[in-house]
Amino acid sequence: MTDSSKTATLTIDGTSYDLPLLSPTAGPNVIDIRKLYAQAGVFTYDPGYTSTASCDSTITYIDGAKGELLHRGYPIDQLAEKSHYLEVCYLLLYDNLPTAAELEAFEATITRHTMIHEQMHNFFRGFRRDAHPMATMVGVVGAMSAFYHDSTDISDPRQREIASHRMIAKMPTIAAMAYKYSIGQPFVYPRNDLDYASNFLHMCFAVPAEQYEVDPILSRAMDRIFILHADHEQNASTSTVRLASSSGANPFACIAAGIACLWGPAHGGANQACLEMLKEIGSVDRIPEFIARAKDKDDPFRLMGFGHRVYKNFDPRAKVMKQSADEVLDLLGIENNPVLQVAKELEKQALDDPYFAEKKLFPNVDFYSGIILEAMGFPTSMFTPIFALSRTVGWISQWKEQLSDPAHKIGRPRQLYLGETAREYVDVEDR
Numbered sequence: 001m002t003d004s005s006k007t008a009t010l011t012i013d014g015t016s017y018d019l020p021l022l023s024p025t026a027g028p029n030v031i032d033i034r035k036l037y038a039q040a041g042v043f044t045y046d047p048g049y050t051s052t053a054s055c056d057s058t059i060t061y062i063d064g065a066k067g068e069l070l071h072r073g074y075p076i077d078q079l080a081e082k083s084h085y086l087e088v089c090y091l092l093l094y095d096n097l098p099t100a101a102e103l104e105a106f107e108a109t110i111t112r113h114t115m116i117h118e119q120m121h122n123f124f125r126g127f128r129r130d131a132h133p134m135a136t137m138v139g140v141v142g143a144m145s146a147f148y149h150d151s152t153d154i155s156d157p158r159q160r161e162i163a164s165h166r167m168i169a170k171m172p173t174i175a176a177m178a179y180k181y182s183i184g185q186p187f188v189y190p191r192n193d194l195d196y197a198s199n200f201l202h203m204c205f206a207v208p209a210e211q212y213e214v215d216p217i218l219s220r221a222m223d224r225i226f227i228l229h230a231d232h233e234q235n236a237s238t239s240t241v242r243l244a245s246s247s248g249a250n251p252f253a254c255i256a257a258g259i260a261c262l263w264g265p266a267h268g269g270a271n272q273a274c275l276e277m278l279k280e281i282g283s284v285d286r287i288p289e290f291i292a293r294a295k296d297k298d299d300p301f302r303l304m305g306f307g308h309r310v311y312k313n314f315d316p317r318a319k320v321m322k323q324s325a326d327e328v329l330d331l332l333g334i335e336n337n338p339v340l341q342v343a344k345e346l347e348k349q350a351l352d353d354p355y356f357a358e359k360k361l362f363p364n365v366d367f368y369s370g371i372i373l374e375a376m377g378f379p380t381s382m383f384t385p386i387f388a389l390s391r392t393v394g395w396i397s398q399w400k401e402q403l404s405d406p407a408h409k410i411g412r413p414r415q416l417y418l419g420e421t422a423r424e425y426v427d428v429e430d431r
């Protein structure tokens with residue numbers, strides 16, 4: 001990775017420092033500044049990490065200009081079309097697509113870890129019924145370290161693998177239980193005869209009083225949503241998981257930290273915020289008013305579901321998601337859904353508007369996922385928990401990659417200090 005012949009030279013007050021230039025397999029070169037402070041006595045400054053690589057990774061690559069997303073080299077549109085979520089989980093966890101036998105064994109393992117410790121059911125009952133499901137998920141996932149302490153020794157590769165399988169397997173059960181609890185319905189146990197996405201839909205929408213058959217088009221759309229949210233390089237919540245893990249925290253605590261970060265409306269909370277915005281707009285004739293507000297520097301309003309830190313082209317996931325939205329709405333016969341009409345017209349007007357074109361603000365993954373989830377019957381409060389469920393494999397894969405690097409160390413950024421220099425304490429009577 002380090003081509004010693006390539007260096008970047010930094011000159012400060014007449015003194016030059018040669019910094020190694022690291023060559024990636026794809027993407028921009030990276031200036032290795034690990035020795036900069038020791039050599040030159042200076043820090044770099046990059047709040048928001050717009051130009052900073054926090055780690056090296058082989059899992060996911062994004063080309064924001066091209067709108068390209070690769071998982072272990074496989075383009076997201078091919079995976080969404082030809083693969084399924086548990087196979088993508090295997091790919092992210094174990095570097096390559098599985099053989100038929102490997103996939104069968106992996107799916108059998110995940111299927112048999114979907115139940116949670118029966119005593120955890122009581123844990124849900126400590127929450128108010130109207131608690132946001134994300135609050136419940138942060139609490140319940142964090143508490144898993146109290147129930148599964150036999151897979152918290154992060155120095156043991158086998159325990160790391162068991163914790164990984166438990167997280168992937170149990171997140172749908174926990175998310176479904178958070179939903180059932182919020183609507184006052186009984187928990188529905190996972191079923192081993194259903195595939196991953198169908199099992200989740202069954203746990204959410206089945207009731208003990210009658211049979212519930214999962215529609216294959218809806219489970220396919222659900223599985224595709226899981227694939228499209230699985231991993232996304234070093235986004236805010238993944239970076240949170242990596243930073244928490246760098247202190248040696250147990251995997252369940254690290255994932256709970258990732259869930260907490262994902263909750264924000266600028267990140268995973270955007271799908272909920274997007275649908276709430278579409279409902280607030282209410283009709284296509286109010287779209288110009290909201291577009292004007294989004295363009296107004298003095299108005300903090302932003303178009304939820306638009307823009308991205310990395311994609312300065314169409315989010316490739318949004319393209320696939322848009323196709324899914326059409327399929328689901330055709331099936332459910334709600335093509336006249338006013339929210340969808342507003343969404344389609346908003347996308348058209350925003351993409352025609354020079355402001356969004358100049359700032360390269362395109363619909364992102366959250367723009368269409370909310371529409372599909374609402375059409376399926378999920379309340380907006382369940383949109384981010386579903387994002388968290390899907391992203392768990394990405395968090396776990398990045399967590400595993402970081403721990404497998406013997407050179408990894410605790411993350412400890414420095415700062416640009418602008419506060420007071422040292423001064424003497426003044427007694428209160430003298431102030």
Ligand code: SDX
Nearest residue numbers: 232235266267268270294302303304305306307308309359
């Ligand atoms: C996700 O990182 C990931 O990979 C995240 C994610 C993943 O899979 O993990 O892809 C998931 O979080 C998708 C993004 C979901 N968030 C939203 O949809 C919320 C709305 N979008 C914005 O808040 C914003 O676009 C961000 C936070 C997503 C990105 O912001 P940046 O890159 O920090 O860019 P910025 O805020 O500096 O904005 C650049 C300019 C600004 O104008 P100027 O100051 O240059 O004049 O674009 C404007 C912003 O005002 N702008 C918007 C806008 N987003 C940015 N203007 C109107 N509407 C918007 N949505």
